[in-house]
Amino acid sequence: MNSLWLSHFTATSSLGCGLSQTLATIRKQRSGLLPCQFDTVTLDTFIGEVPQVDAVELPAQMTAFNCRNNRLALLGLSQDGFAEAVTSATQKYGAQRVGVFIGTSTAGILQTEMAYRRRDPQSGALPTDFIYRTTHNTFSVADFTRHYFGLSGPAVAVSSACSSSAKVFASARRMIAAGLIDVAVVGGVDSLCLTTLYGFNSLGLISAQACRPFDAARDGISIGEAAAFALLERVPAHGDDDAVLLLGVGESSDAHHMSSPHPDGLGARMAMQDALKMAGLRAGDIDYINLHGTATQTNDAAESKAVVGLFGSDTPCSSTKGATGHTLGAAGSMEAVICALALQHGLMPGGLNTRQLDPLLPINYLLDNREKPVAHVLSNSFGFGGTNCSLVLGRHNGRSH
Template identity: 65%
Template sequence: MTSPPRPPHTHPVSPLHLSHFTATSCIGTGLDDTLSALREQRGGLAPCRFADVRLDTWIGEVPGVDDVALPPALAGFECRNNRLALLALEQDAFADRVREAVARYGADRIGVFLGTSTAGVLQTELAYRQRDPQTGALPAGFSYAGTHSPYSLPGFVRAYFGLKGPAAAVSSACSSGAKVFASARRLMEAGLIDAAVVGGVDSLCHTTLYGFGSLELLSDQPCRPFDADRNGISIGEAAAFVLVERAPEPAPEGAILLLGIGESSDAHHMSSPHPEGLGARMAMEQALASAGVAPAQVGYVNLHGTATRANDTAEARAIHALLPGTPCSSTKGATGHTLGAAGALEAVICALALRHGLLPGGINTTQVDPALTVDYRLASRDQPLRHVLSNAFGFGGSNCSLLLGRATGGQ
């Protein structure tokens, strides 16, 4: 195997405190539902019945999204993606915790950095069906900026909380919801903000479903990450949010900390990863180095694990080279691949794993591919964890790894 270039020497950086977090996906609305689904190995995938889509595939649809009503003052943001965002924001008292942070720091000292791949493109799809038959003009009420634009999501969240600090959308395919943590950390280290709302939201739409269908990447059954007979992905939707602040010193017992971040770019192919997983390995190495954590200290890896032949093979090679024997699994068998939200959703799953001492097993997989030489866990089990790594690797080789840890007396 070709050895990747060594990452630049990285000094450990100050950790960030994941002071509050929440997640909503097809396995649950809020943390309690999500945790119980992981413990019970209960998936949320079902045959595709979304809108008028006719594809032989399974999806992870969040119930109740169409029943969510945005505040009248924010009607310009009306779309499925922002309704899903609001549904998630109102779980686990997360919105209350953000408002408390505003009172502590001031509205101009809290940033918003959110990942998405398609934002509210569904709203544009619906608008095109309502074009004027003579002129082709879109409906007068259609707002590209408020719905379809990637910035629609952070713009909505910023407006919902009345925040005035820096805000940005990250749209780097499937690494988006992880890379936002790096955006927040950079601005906090620069002294421009004191806290940030980070996360990711992606919702179902025709473009995503038919797009991945045209690439022949959709499975005709619930996806089976790392399975010998894996044959493609299951698309899901999700919203996950984290309030990150500077970690107190010493961090209180049990605090969930973001210890390290690694980012890399394969620059290998438009859609396929480097076959040896070199960019993935570099991202993981950088995350560990920036945290000052040795590979042997990692107790669990939440794999990107999309269940495609190429992606799982490349990631397995990177894991085998850097973290041989480390327990790992992909939770996409339960949630589906939530695209731009995946990095944030799985970071929250890792935070739950740390908080509750749970090593989540990968569901749907029955026969782990013997060519993938990793310690892939099929059954969830209780196990105290100190450090976990969460991988998010996107189209075109945009890679991000997050190293999270649980404080134990004095850290």
């Protein structure tokens, strides 16, 4: 493929708002996970909450979009000069030439969950202040983003559970290559809600501790929330050496089960393989893998098989979900940004909370940060319904091909 340039990127999660807080928290190997005190939830679990979300106010003309997910989106867009970068790209290319691709799994469903507590006791009707289109609907976060920037190009929400905001890179890549747009705002925004907390709990997949990916005693996920964005453009002729490029994307489906991965990680392996192929790289060229690593028994076992099958047991890898929690539809973009930081700062993040590596999972799992130049990284995102997506990112001067 023709590589694409992540000309700007940003992330907001329980690790902090924006890149410098995120990087500082990663350097300190501190987790953003805390015991759950969200809303009226009574589950014994840890969550990665972004406390600043509550104070965010949407612009006066956009109050119809007011819900936790869009407040989190705005908080994320406001960091690291990202909004200004979108505005100047819009001036440069034109509002119709900027595409919007945002991944989310639950969008503003929390708004509907709360509205259902206030139904009319006689008629059962939802309260009159409930607005479906701009909050509940999966598109609302992408629609918010395009209206916030006054864009009129193609816009869409990608919602394939936990691969959503990795797949936005695939959709944007195709649309740029097809010539329909020049630049894409890609990202992922998913916020805490009862559907996912009680839903994962019903599957027995919620841990009572801060999640411990690839640990022998791992027992489930911790849910987090995040907003992460990147501006994707064609690579300029004279790029900065530190520029981060999207080199390859691989996508596959398991065709196996709705809520369990293929036991041998077959779909996961296909996605990683295709991402490498598109990047024109071999497995040995990858310096670090950011694993999907949810800390469920089945995900980590299947992913380990897929990684070992393709890379062997030497490639350094870790899951950053012990730090951020599983940010679901935002995880793909959140972890792509962590990978971009890894490339720019030569920092492979150690996986947090993991005490005793599972001896049955023979991968080179980093328990501590490792500082070393990194040229190529791979990031995995897999989801319910057996959807898989892998991204390969690299530094501009790491391109040897």
